Amino acid sequence: MDNKIQQSTNIVITAENLTKRFGHFTAVDNISFEVKRGEIFGFLGANGAGKTTAMRMLCGLSIPTSGNGIVAGYDIENQTELVKKSIGYMSQKFSLYDDLKVWENIELFGGIYGMKDKEIKEKTDELMKVLNFENERDKRVGSLPLGFKQKLAFSVSIFHNPQVVFLDEPTGGVDPITRRQFWELIYDASSKGITVFVTTHYMDEAEYCNRVSIMVDGRIEALDSPKNLKNQFNATSMDEVFQQLARKSTRKAD
Amino acid sequence: MLAIEVKNLYKNYYSTKSGNFAGIGRPDLTEDTNPNSPLGVGGISFQVNRGEIFGIIGPDGAGKTTLFRILTTLILANSGTASVDGYDVVKDYKEIRKRVGYMPGRFSLYQDLTVEENLNFFATVFNTTIEENYELVKDIYQQIEPFKKRRAGKLSGGMKQKLALSCALIHKPSVLFLDEPTTGVDPVSRKEFWGMLKKLKDQGITILVSTPYMDEASLCDRIALIQNGQFLKIDTPKNIISQYKNKLWAVQSDTMYKLLTDLRANESTKNCFAFGDKHHVSIDNEDITMENLKEIIEKLGHKNVSVREIEPTIEDCFMQLSQG
Secondary structure, three states, X not given: OOOOOOOOOOEXXXXXXXXXXXXXXXXXXXXXXXXXXXXXXXXXXXXXXXXXXXXHHHOOOOOOXXXXXXXXXXXXXXXXXXXXXXXXXXEOOOOOOOOOEHHHHHHHHHHHOOOOHHHHHHHHHHHHHHHOOOOOOOOEHHHOOHHHHHHHHHHHHOXXXXXXXXXXXXXOOOOHHHHHHHHHHHHHHHHOOOEEEEEOOOHHHHOOOOEEEEEEOOEEEEEEOHHHHHHHOOOOOHHHHHXXXXXXXXXXXX | OOOEEEEEEEEEOOOOOOOOOOEEOOHHHHOOOOOOOOOOOOOEEEEEOOOOEEEEEOOOXXXXXXXXXXXXXXXXXXXXXXXXXXXXXOOOHHHHHHHEEEEOOOOOOOOOOEHHHHHHHHHHHOOOOOOOOHHHHHHHHOOOHHHOOOEHHHOOHHHHHHHHHHHHHOOOOOEEEEEOOOOOOOHXXXXXXXXXXXXXXXXXXXXXXXXXXXXXXXXXXXXXXXXXXXXXXEEOHHHHHHOOOOEEEEEXXXXXXXXXXXXXXXXXXXXXXXXXXXXXXXXXOOOOOHHHHHHHHHHOOOOOOEEEEOOOOHHHHHHHHHOO
């Protein structure tokens, strides 16, 4: 079961005709795309377009009805546990345990991903320095401001050095300055070769991605660099591109 | 008469977990142990005119929900006064509850009741009927009426939002309180929602609305920017923008991440933040021209450099104000 699937060396996510149906409802409808190593890939769509369902399949949490997917060299249908080990995940809602201290959260997640104690300790020291968190190390996460928490949650999600990190609306409700600092952390991770797969409702953040896909009613309606998409849709911002595409939606559900 | 009047309002719940301040106002001014200093000077004050859309804009944890709960008579402030429609939030709380509509941040309708049952329930609680005020909710309710036999728990996010708004309106409130109605909602649905608010305003309803999305500020008549329990500024969006200090330029090149570092290292730069496909640089030096900056950047090896003067957005203003 541990056999890696041959994936082109610079491709980290492959989706091929990926489809998920719930009864008569097709949440994700035959989507295909590839994400390159180290790429920041924006995964956009209106509420109910199928983003979360697609993301759950890529994380090994939901089995596709049909189609194939390979993430970090593992099949998302038959090797879900290996997929989970190779990725990181962070969302706005679930990130860290409020009742645990900063270092305890790091130790917990590092341990879950099978890191050695010594490695956890060394990397924790390093991380506290980089984030300038040394004074917060022994504080409970619940006592930290939201912006702090989100930066820490992101760092924890890539602590085990996954090949891909999935970020589900990581900056919702965060103040404007922290939101930008957060994106600097994303750039840094990407420059170290971690692939970033991110959803957001902030259209200015779509501009920070190398490539962006836009889902409408379960399908990928557009996929390119922000610059090319703006040219293609004759738009001056990603917000305009999004508004043009999402208005085509006929789906009433969310 | 003002729709909402708030004077020196202060509320502090020390978080039991952290011991940190949470609430609105400034504890350093309000909780002075010196018996001779006036208590309550650290509270917040503002007024909302009748028929206005007033936005409370700021990040999570800034105190938006605390303010809403005090004004809708759900919690008590530690000090200060507030009135809604001329009624005091403490003394006349029953009167206020009859007159306001409140849509909390979390979906709080009955999941097991159908769309129609929910609306009917709220109408009955307020001693009215759907028919009596149908005109007011018609535009919004018609969009979900095809699903009126569906349980509220089974609705999509967008439909839940429309049902919640209908329920908050069904007794024809004079003041509507909307706590983060668009959080987590995609940009298209957000635009639609603001379109609905505009129509309600045209029918004479006063709206106090909170949001973490700075781009929604321009849709309000007046806004208060809030952070850490305090207002950074209260004014019309236009006035706030015109009060932006420093020149603001949008800069682009082929290597945007390096450009951010290079711009921050420049001595004329007060601060520099990424804004979509451009960086916004505020310039603290009267003598430097856009041409100068372009040359400096090109000398650092950047290609296809463009520098343009721009009007600040509310987000630019928020960042400038929050940095003092």
